Amino acid sequence: METTESVDIKAAEKDAKAIERRNTFWVFFILGGLILISLIYAGVNIYYTYLVVYIWFGLAYGMMLQAGRFCMASASRDLFAAGVPRMAVGIMVALIFFSLVQAFLHATDMSTFHPAPFGIYLTLAGIVFGIGMVLAGGCASGTLYKVGEGNGTSMLGLFGICFGQALFVITPMNALVPQAWVQRSQEVIAAQGIPSEYLRAWFDYYLKGYISTKPIYHIAELDFIKNTFSGASRFFIGDALLNAIVPAVLLLVVIYAFYVRKGFIKKVRKKKGKSGLGDELRGFWGMITASKRTTLMGVLIGITAGLHIWVLAGMRHKFAVENFGQLLTKMGHAHDVALFGTVFDPGYWYITSQEAQFGAWVLEKLGIDMRHNIFFGVNNGIPELWRNPALWMSIGIILGAMVMSLINKEFKWKAPKGELIVFGLLGGFLMGMGSRPSLGCNVGAFFIRVAGGDPGGWMYFIGMAIGAFVGVKFFNWYTERKMAKQMEAFDL
Amino acid sequence: MALKFEKTGEGTYMLDVCGYVCPHPQIYTKKSLEKMAEGEIVEVYIDNPSSVETVEQMCNQAGHEILEKRTEGGKIIIKIEKG
Numbered sequence: 166m167e168t169t170e171s172v173d174i175k176a177a178e179k180d181a182k183a184i185e186r187r188n189t190f191w192v193f194f195i196l197g198g199l200i201l202i203s204l205i206y207a208g209v210n211i212y213y214t215y216l217v218v219y220i221w222f223g224l225a226y227g228m229m230l231q232a233g234r235f236c237m238a239s240a241s242r243d244l245f246a247a248g249v250p251r252m253a254v255g256i257m258v259a260l261i262f263f264s265l266v267q268a269f270l271h272a273t274d275m276s277t278f279h280p281a282p283f284g285i286y287l288t289l290a291g292i293v294f295g296i297g298m299v300l301a302g303g304c305a306s307g308t309l310y311k312v313g314e315g316n317g318t319s320m321l322g323l324f325g326i327c328f329g330q331a332l333f334v335i336t337p338m339n340a341l342v343p344q345a346w347v348q349r350s351q352e353v354i355a356a357q358g359i360p361s362e363y364l365r366a367w368f369d370y371y372l373k374g375y376i377s378t379k380p381i382y383h384i385a386e387l388d389f390i391k392n393t394f395s396g397a398s399r400f401f402i403g404d405a406l407l408n409a410i411v412p413a414v415l416l417l418v419v420i421y422a423f424y425v426r427k428g429f430i431k432k433v434r435k436k437k438g439k440s441g442l443g444d445e446l447r448g449f450w451g452m453i454t455a456s457k458r459t460t461l462m463g464v465l466i467g468i469t470a471g472l473h474i475w476v477l478a479g480m481r482h483k484f485a486v487e488n489f490g491q492l493l494t495k496m497g498h499a500h501d502v503a504l505f506g507t508v509f510d511p512g513y514w515y516i517t518s519q520e521a522q523f524g525a526w527v528l529e530k531l532g533i534d535m536r537h538n539i540f541f542g543v544n545n546g547i548p549e550l551w552r553n554p555a556l557w558m559s560i561g562i563i564l565g566a567m568v569m570s571l572i573n574k575e576f577k578w579k580a581p582k583g584e585l586i587v588f589g590l591l592g593g594f595l596m597g598m599g600s601r602p603s604l605g606c607n608v609g610a611f612f613i614r615v616a617g618g619d620p621g622g623w624m625y626f627i628g629m630a631i632g633a634f635v636g637v638k639f640f641n642w643y644t645e646r647k648m649a650k651q652m653e654a655f656d657l
Numbered sequence: 658m659a660l661k662f663e664k665t666g667e668g669t670y671m672l673d674v675c676g677y678v679c680p681h682p683q684i685y686t687k688k689s690l691e692k693m694a695e696g697e698i699v700e701v702y703i704d705n706p707s708s709v710e711t712v713e714q715m716c717n718q719a720g721h722e723i724l725e726k727r728t729e730g731g732k733i734i735i736k737i738e739k740g
Contacts, residue, residue, distance in 0.1 A: 234707040247715045303677045311678070319679050428718050444721045455714065575706045577731060582676060583659075617696050640684060648688045651662035 167365035184285065188571040195564050200223065211393070212492040215480050219554045223472045223561020224568070226306075226514060227313055229469065231566035232573075233402025233462025235259075236307025237607040238298035241633030248642065250420045251456035251539040252467050256612075259411040259463030264409030264616040266471025269386065271385065271404065271618070272397030273405070275478045277512025280619035282379030287603050287621050291628020292635070294599025294606060299636025301325070301592025302585075305516040305606035307591070309559055314564025318589040326517060327594015330601050331524030334368040334540045346374030346407040352413045353377050359504065362537050369539040371602065412615075412623060425452045468513045470613070477512045489554050490546060509545035509555050515609045517600040519555035522547055540601075541616075599632070662689060670699040674708075675732055682708035683715060686737075690721060693739045698724065701735045709733050 201218060206213035229235065233255060240252035270276040281287075298304040301322035303311045308326065309328050311319035348366055350373035363369065384390060387404035392510055394402050409554040431450035433440045453460060486492055490507040493499075509518045525535040525547050536542045550556060600606040603625055605614070611629065614622030661673040662685075672689050674682040681704045689699055697730055709726075712735060716723055720740035727734050 234710065236679075239679060239707065239711070243683065245678055247683050247711055249683075249711050249714045249719060251710075251714055260708055300681070302681075425718070426718070456710070518698075573706075577704065579676070579678065579704075584679075585678065586707050637680075640680060644681070644684045644688055647660055648685065648692070649663065651660060652692065655664045 216554045219558040220561045223558035224565035227565020228564035228569040230310035231569040233459045237304035239454040245637040255459035255463040259467045262467030265406040267616045268400040268405040271400040278617040280383045284379040290603035291625040292632040295629040295632020296636045297592045297595025309562040310566035313563040314570040316580040318585045322593035323587030326597045327520045327524035329594035329597020330521035338367040342370045346370040350374035361410035502548035504543045517606040522531035668697040675704045683711045685738040
């Protein structure tokens with residue numbers, strides 16, 4: 166005769182098998198769907214294979230982000246709030262590997278990377294983004310992978326990122342624009358042959374009257390580096406070693422000293438009665454390997470991001486174009502592209518601009534003029550969603566994370582409730598507003614730039630760290646109040 | 658979704674952070690442990706897998722002992738003794 170306990174165990178096993186079968190079905194459905202979509206694109210026009218590359222690299226990023234729990238918000242938040250460095254370590258490891266791959270691509274002239282103008286604006290935007298990512302519970306890339314896990318708060322965060330950016334760049338606020346920006350903008354657009362109707366909102370003046378005045382630095386191209394290191398070595402020494410590896414290792418040492426060393430050395434001294442340099446090195450290495458999954462995914466993301474650049478450079482070479490907009494124009498979709506025939510086509514891992522395009526596409530359908538501005542009208546265009554290459558990368562990331570979370574039995578629809586609705590939306594809007602002025606987010610403005618030899622990436626990183634610190638302080642205050650209420654009933 | 662922190666016995670507590678996503682579960686767990694005395698035990702109910710990994714590492718670094726970790730219908734229950 167079966168006991169109640171054994172009946173319960175059998176029922177639980179049956180449920181687990183049903184979940185596994187359901188998850189397996191959805192994994193095959195998603196992958197089969199993407200294969201079908203890829204074949205349809207390739208069948209309609211061979212040029213669309215360019216877009217298919219973005220889909221599959223997006224899927225790979227999504228799988229790795231989910232598997233490694235890779236998120237810049239987690240990195241700073243876990244470090245500042247819980248003293249846990251695993252994610253921060255994983256991101257630095259990824260950066261080191263990606264910088265080496267980037268240097269190789271530069272050295273072989275297969276890189277699509279371009280540095281951005283350098284200035285304090287990067288740090289200021291990073292602060293806004295940093296506060297936003299802590300509130301929303303995920304950075305730009307983290308939000309996407311968490312959407313793939315069924316996280317409703319992250320869906321609100323994504324909504325905020327899309328529409329926060331789109332609205333931010335068309336908001337007038339022209340009374341706040343300095344006269345010098347206005348004058349400079351008019352000169353620049355006249356020289357570039359841009360009609361004056363594209364200069365309307367504050368962001369247009371910001372881009373043409375402020376950003377265009379900023380210097381652009383690429384470490385490997387600096388005279389000192391070029392004169393000291395000949396040939397391809399300047400990319401490995403200037404871009405990878407000096408701009409990425411040395412600062413990343415220094416940051417790892419700081420993290421070890423402030424967050425890991427005390428506890429580790431205490432344990433060693435308790436056991437052996439003393440500690441030496443060997444113990445310090447073991448402690449440092451232990452920190453690197455504390456979360457093997459995050460570190461391993463960091464390495465894989467770094468390599469994949471490099472491979473992505475290499476493949477897209479190859480596609481551009483094959484089709485003899487520099488931007489997907491040229492292919493869209495050839496296929497007769499001139500309405501998709503910006504003034505000079507380009508669309509947003511970064512050529513590498515990027516997150517936020519395509520989400521701004523999605524927001525703009527929706528707002529345009531609602532009757533708002535989204536094309537007479539510099540950001541969409543002149544630089545990035547507003548392609549139909551199914552012809553937007555970078556947007557497909559974001560969709561791929563969501564689906565990749567969904568596949569991985571289904572395989573790991575971690576997928577769960579989680580509707581946002583209570584204060585999480587406010588945090589998700591507000592955090593998303595702040596991330597949107599913190600990524601547009603810096604021309605990128607934690608991926609485009611930090612990760613890619615630092616690894617590519619652009620020191621401006623560190624300016625954004627400093628801002629993100631400050632913003633995350635402020636966000637964590639807020640959370641500490643908020644959670645302290647909530648816990649105090651819970652503990653009212655008894656003495657603690 | 659509602660945060661719950663209850664005393665379940667002498668020196669034992671229950672923290673329910675189901676429905677919450679990062680960073681709430683790990684912050685509430687940290688705050689609970691900060692208030693408790695050494696040797697006291699808390700059972701934390703979480704349904705956000707990435708928070709579980711942070712909580713585990715946080716306990717390891719801070720010297721708290723994870724006595725038990727089990728899954729019950731989508732919830733992960735971690736029993737922690739404050740060290």
